[in-house]
Amino acid sequence: MTITIASDFAQLDQVIATVVAPGADAVDREGRFPRTSIDALAKAGYLGLISAKEVGGSGCGIAEAALVVERLGQACGSTAMIMCMHYSATAVLEAHGTKEVREAIAGGRHLSTLAFSEVGSRSMFWAPLSTAVVAGARVRLDASKSWVTAAGEADSYVWSSRPLAAAGASTLWLVPKGAEGLSAAIPFNGLGLRGNDSSPVTASSAMVPLSAMLGKDGDGFNVMMGVVLPWFQVLNSAMSIGLMNAAVTATADHMSRARFEHLGQSVAEQPVPRSLIAQMRVRTDLARALWQDTIAAITAKRADTMLRVLEVKLAASEAALEVTDLGMRICGGAAFRRESPIERHFRDARAAAVMAPTSEALADFIGKAVCGLPLF
Ligand SMILES: Cc1cc2nc3c(=O)[nH]c(=O)nc-3n(C[C@H](O)[C@H](O)[C@H](O)COP(=O)(O)OP(=O)(O)OC[C@H]3O[C@@H](n4cnc5c(N)ncnc54)[C@H](O)[C@@H]3O)c2cc1C
Numbered sequence: 001m002t003i004t005i006a007s008d009f010a011q012l013d014q015v016i017a018t019v020v021a022p023g024a025d026a027v028d029r030e031g032r033f034p035r036t037s038i039d040a041l042a043k044a045g046y047l048g049l050i051s052a053k054e055v056g057g058s059g060c061g062i063a064e065a066a067l068v069v070e071r072l073g074q075a076c077g078s079t080a081m082i083m084c085m086h087y088s089a090t091a092v093l094e095a096h097g098t099k100e101v102r103e104a105i106a107g108g109r110h111l112s113t114l115a116f117s118e119v120g121s122r123s124m125f126w127a128p129l130s131t132a133v134v135a136g137a138r139v140r141l142d143a144s145k146s147w148v149t150a151a152g153e154a155d156s157y158v159w160s161s162r163p164l165a166a167a168g169a170s171t172l173w174l175v176p177k178g179a180e181g182l183s184a185a186i187p188f189n190g191l192g193l194r195g196n197d198s199s200p201v202t203a204s205s206a207m208v209p210l211s212a213m214l215g216k217d218g219d220g221f222n223v224m225m226g227v228v229l230p231w232f233q234v235l236n237s238a239m240s241i242g243l244m245n246a247a248v249t250a251t252a253d254h255m256s257r258a259r260f261e262h263l264g265q266s267v268a269e270q271p272v273p274r275s276l277i278a279q280m281r282v283r284t285d286l287a288r289a290l291w292q293d294t295i296a297a298i299t300a301k302r303a304d305t306m307l308r309v310l311e312v313k314l315a316a317s318e319a320a321l322e323v324t325d326l327g328m329r330i331c332g333g334a335a336f337r338r339e340s341p342i343e344r345h346f347r348d349a350r351a352a353a354v355m356a357p358t359s360e361a362l363a364d365f366i367g368k369a370v371c372g373l374p375l376f
Contacts, residue, residue, distance in 0.1 A: 003045045003058040012068060015040045016075045024076035027195035028344050031188065033153050034195045037079045042108035046083070050090055051106035055099060062231060063295050066238045073242020074249075077348030078195030080242055084235035085113040085149040089158040091231045092223060096214040097174060101156065111150060114228065115157035115175070115201055116356075119144040123356040125160070126221055126376070128170050130203070132161040139164065139210055141173065141181075143203040151184040151199035158228075160220050168218030173208055181206030192347030229357075230298055233309050237291050237316035240352045244284040244320050247327040247345040251277055254331045254340050273330045280323045280330075287319040307369055314362040317352030324349040 003011075019040040027034045041047060050065050051057020058064075065087045073080035089112035090105055104110035120129035130143030141161055148157060159175040175182065184201045188194070215223050255268035255277065267273050294308040302308075324346040328335045335342045353359045365375050 002053070002056075003049055003060065003064075008045075009067075009071075011044055012046065012071060015044050015046075016071060020072060020079050021075040024079075025341070025344070027076060027078050028348075029194075031190070031194040033150070033197045034076060034079045034082070035153065037076065038082060038111060038153075041079075041083065042111075045108060047086065047108045047111060048106035050087055050094065051102055052094060055102040055106045057102075057106035062234055062298055065231075066234050066291070066295055069235045069238035070242040070245075073239040074246045075242075076195070077239060077243055077345070077351075078193050080239040081193050081196050081236075081351070082111075082113075082150050084232070084239055086111055086154075087235055088228050088232045089114050089156075091227050092158050092172065092214055093174065095227055096172070096223070098211075101174060104155075110155045111153065112156045112158060113148060113150045113154040114232075115143075115145045115148045115159045116224070117145065117147045118160075119146045119200070122146070123354070123358050123361065125356045126169060126224055128160040128162055128220075130161045132164050132171060132173065134164060134210070135207065137210070138207045139173075139212070141175065141203045141206040141208060143201075143206075145201040145203075147198050148184065148201045149196050149198045151188070151197050151201050153197055157201065158214065160224070163218040163220070164213075166216070166218030168221060170220030170224070171217050172214040172220040172223055173212045174214055175203075175206065175208055175212065179203075179206045179208055191350055192344075193351050194347075230305075230309050233313040233357075234291065234294060234298070236352055236355060237287070237294075237312045240313075240316040240320035240349065241284065241288050241291055243345045243349045244280070244287065244323045247324045247342055247349075248277065248280050248284055250340055250342045250345065251280060251327040251330050254334060254342070258334065267330075276326050276330050280326045283319045283323050287316045290315050307366070310357075310362050310366050310369065313352065313357070314359050314366065317349075317355075318359055320349035320352060 020037045048057040049060050053059040116125035121127045133140045157175045159173040160170045163171045184199050188199045258267045294312040297305040297308045327342040331340045
C-alpha cells in the first residue's frame with residue numbers, strides 16, 4: 001500500500017488509536033518490543049513511506065516521515081524510536097542498497113536499523129574500531145556494537161566498520177539479522193523507551209558478501225554525515241516533540257481532573273501550576289518551530305542547513321527533559337505513583353539527549369560552526 005501523506009493521516013491515526021496507543025503502557029511495563037504496532041504500521045504502508053515509488057514505496061520525504069514519527073511519539077516513544085531508526089537506515093539503503101532490499105522495505109516486509117555505536121568509541125560513532133577483513137570471496141566482520149535499536153527484531157543492520165583497505169574513518173555494510181557469527185543475546189532493560197530492544201550486538205567472524213558494502217570503501221563517514229545525520233536528527237527530534245505534546249496533554253488532563261474539594265477548585269484553577277504548564281507549552285512550541293524550520297532548510301537546501309540540523313536535536317532533546325520534568329512536578333504524587341502517563345513520557349524523554357550525537361557533542365559542534373572552525 002502506498003501513502004499520500006495529506007490524505008492518509010486518518011489512516012495513521014487509526015493505526016495509532018487502535019493498536020499503538022492501546023499497547024503503549026504494556027510495551028513499557030513489560031519492556032516488550034511493540035511487534036503488533038510495527039506489523040500494523042507495515043501493513044498500512046509506513047515501513048515503505050520513504051522508499052522510492054520505483055521500488056513500490058510511497059516516495060515521501062523527510063517532512064512526511066517527521067510528522068509520522070511525531071504522531072507516534074505522542075502515543076508510544078518506543079515505536080517512534082524504532083521507526084526513527086528504520087527510516088534513518090532506509091535513507092542509506094535508498095541511496096546505496098540493492099533493489100531487493102529496497103523492494104522488501106517498500107513492501108513492508110523488512111525492518112532495518114543502525115548499528116553504529118560501539119563499546120570502544122562509545123558515543124563517538126563516527127570513529128568505529130570494529131573491523132572488516134577480506135576472507136576469500138567474503139568479508140569477515142568483528143565488532144562489539146554497544147546499542148542497536150530493535151537488535152533482535154530488525155531484519156538488517158546498517159553497520160559501520162573501519163575500512164577494508166581505503167583511507168577514511170569507516171565503511172558501511174548491510175548486515176542481515178541472521179548472518180552467521182552475529183549475536184544479540186542480552187535483553188534490553190532500559191529506564192525509558194523500554195520496548196526498544198536496544199541491545200548490544202556482537203560480531204565474531206560474521207561473514208557477509210563483498211556486495212554487502214554500502215557506498216564505497218572508506219566513504220562511511222560521508223554517508224553518516226551527509227545522509228544519516230539529517231534524517232536521524234530530525235526524526236529523533238520528532239520523537240521528542242511527540243513526547244512533549246503528550247506530556248502537555250497528560251498534564252492538562254491531570255490539572256483539570258485533580259481537585260481541591262475543600263476549595264471547590266481544580267488544580268487548573270491554581271495560578272502556579274498554570275504558569276508551569278505555560279512553560280511546558282512554550283518550550284514545546286519553540287522546539288517544534290525550530291524543527292519545522294530545519295525541515296524547511298533541508299527541503300530548500302538552504303545555506304544554514306547543517307547548522308539547523310545540528311541545533312534541532314540539541315534543542316528538542318533538552319526541551320523534552322525540561323518539559324517532562326515540569327509535567328512530573330505539576331502532576332505531583334499522582335505522577336510519582338505512576339497514575340499518570342506523564343511518568344512514561346518523562347522516562348522515554350531521557351534517551352534522546354544521550355543518543356549520539358549527544359547534547360554535549362552537538363553543543364561543541366555548534367560552537368565550532370559558529371566560530372568558523374572545522375567540526376572534525
Ligand atoms: C534508547 C537508545 C537507543 C539507541 N539506539 C541506537 C542504535 O539503534 N544504533 C546505534 O548505533 N546507537 C544507538 N544508541 C547509542 C547512542 O547513540 C549512544 O552511542 C549511546 O547512548 C552513548 O552512550 P555511552 O554511555 O557509551 O556514551 P559516552 O560516550 O560514554 O558518553 C556519556 C556521556 O558523557 C558525555 N561525554 C562524552 N565525552 C564527552 C566529552 N568529551 N565532553 C563532554 N561530554 C562528553 C556524553 O555527551 C554523554 O552524555 C542508542 C542509545 C539509546 C539510549
